[in-house]
Amino acid sequence: MTSATPKLPSLANDRFLRACLRLPTDATPVWLMRQAGRYLPEYRATRDKAGSFMGLATNPQAACEVTLQPLARYDLDAAILFSDILTVPDAMGLGLSFAAGEGPKFAHVVRDEAAVAKLAVPDMDKLRYVFDAVRTIRQALSDSNGVGRVPLIGFSGSPWTLACYMVEGGGSDDYRLVKTLMYQRPDLMHRILAINADAVALYLNTQIEAGAQAVMVFDSWGGVLADGAFQEFSLAYTKRVLSQLKKEHEGFRIPHIVFTKGGGLWIDQIADAGSDVVGLDWTVNLGQARAQVGDRVALQGNLDPNVLFAQPDQIKTEVIKTLDSFGVPGAGHGHIFNLGHGISQFTPPEHVSVLVDTVHAYSRQQRG
Ligand code: CP3
Numbered sequence: 001m002t003s004a005t006p007k008l009p010s011l012a013n014d015r016f017l018r019a020c021l022r023l024p025t026d027a028t029p030v031w032l033m034r035q036a037g038r039y040l041p042e043y044r045a046t047r048d049k050a051g052s053f054m055g056l057a058t059n060p061q062a063a064c065e066v067t068l069q070p071l072a073r074y075d076l077d078a079a080i081l082f083s084d085i086l087t088v089p090d091a092m093g094l095g096l097s098f099a100a101g102e103g104p105k106f107a108h109v110v111r112d113e114a115a116v117a118k119l120a121v122p123d124m125d126k127l128r129y130v131f132d133a134v135r136t137i138r139q140a141l142s143d144s145n146g147v148g149r150v151p152l153i154g155f156s157g158s159p160w161t162l163a164c165y166m167v168e169g170g171g172s173d174d175y176r177l178v179k180t181l182m183y184q185r186p187d188l189m190h191r192i193l194a195i196n197a198d199a200v201a202l203y204l205n206t207q208i209e210a211g212a213q214a215v216m217v218f219d220s221w222g223g224v225l226a227d228g229a230f231q232e233f234s235l236a237y238t239k240r241v242l243s244q245l246k247k248e249h250e251g252f253r254i255p256h257i258v259f260t261k262g263g264g265l266w267i268d269q270i271a272d273a274g275s276d277v278v279g280l281d282w283t284v285n286l287g288q289a290r291a292q293v294g295d296r297v298a299l300q301g302n303l304d305p306n307v308l309f310a311q312p313d314q315i316k317t318e319v320i321k322t323l324d325s326f327g328v329p330g331a332g333h334g335h336i337f338n339l340g341h342g343i344s345q346f347t348p349p350e351h352v353s354v355l356v357d358t359v360h361a362y363s364r365q366q367r368g
Helices: 015-020 041-050 053-057 060-073 087-094 113-118 124-141 159-168 176-184 186-210 229-242 264-271 286-293 305-309 312-326 349-366
Strands: 096-099 103-106 152-157 214-219 256-260 277-279 298-303 335-339
Touching: 015 214, 015 335, 041 053, 041 060, 053 060, 053 096, 060 124, 060 349, 087 096, 087 124, 087 159, 087 186, 103 159, 113 186, 124 152, 124 186, 152 159, 152 186, 159 176, 159 186, 159 214, 159 229, 176 186, 186 214, 186 229, 214 229, 229 256, 229 264, 256 264, 264 277, 264 286, 286 298, 286 312, 298 312, 305 312, 305 349, 312 335, 312 349
Parallel strands: 152 214, 214 256, 256 277, 277 298, 298 335
Antiparallel strands: 096 103
């Protein structure tokens, strides 16, 4: 059986999109989760000018500026929209704030029947600043002929990961409140997740219409669930999102990526959920994962972010180990190099160049 080669947008560098769609590449593409952020002094300067993280995220010009900062320093193969997964529950009226050094907080939590009854898919107008940022970034990435430098990735949290924050009211060490609701009132939990899934699908489709060239669902806390609960409360709703997403926009294929932190034991089921790419954390062996998924999906990952605290020679060694563990992508396989989770705010910025440059140089050499 032959399938038509998907149509890709005109880009100076389309390695990332090609790898997502399991097409051959000259070298392995690389980008980093949380590549725009606090480890960069220029990010901290722009955030201080904007006053706060949300001041930055809600100002399309400033969000564009910080999106491009890591691309100015490093030879990255993709840009990721600067925003946050928690913009969606904020638009649902939960009142998001970030107190300095304290992480996210919601003014209103969703822990009982009355709070669940009030939830609804938000009006996308409340998230207009996100779509404006997408348009602004796409413009900034384009040359005078409309050719983009690298593709722009849009993103959202998964229904389950968003529910964790909505029920807990912020970050959590034990997920006690969200799991209490899940076990005591599965009906309410399913209601929250169904609304989240439809909100996330609409949010991602609106990002695609604004110009996002790939989209990623962050299921950052899927891995805290028990086997069985993961399938029922996380994966089923990630599937509900994927089934609603636009696969093409203006004739171009839009790859979909799903990243479940701690999802290594469920790779087979995640690979069947309907995405083009599965993101993996550092607990997984890439070669084994590749054998498991076959030509169903491309893989993204999976260097331990703490490797970036070692010395440059050690970083090179670890990057090469990761590339060797995937091996040379053959026909029908794709690898996008990334970290296994977001980059730490304490990372020395100069260590990131070692990672990016080693990925390109070594993977080119691997291809012979
Ligand atoms: O990758 C990028 O460069 C794009 C921007 C991006 C941010 N958050 C910016 C941000 C992305 C993709 C996210 C996703 C996100 N946000 C996730 C999923 C990915 C993951 O790490 O698992 C989650 C769980 C969140 C929720 C969130 N946002 C938390 C827990 C925090 C505070 C602590 C922390 O980890 O940074 C945020 C704030 C946030 N989002 C910052 C940035 C750069 C730091 C805020 C600051 O500048 O003070």
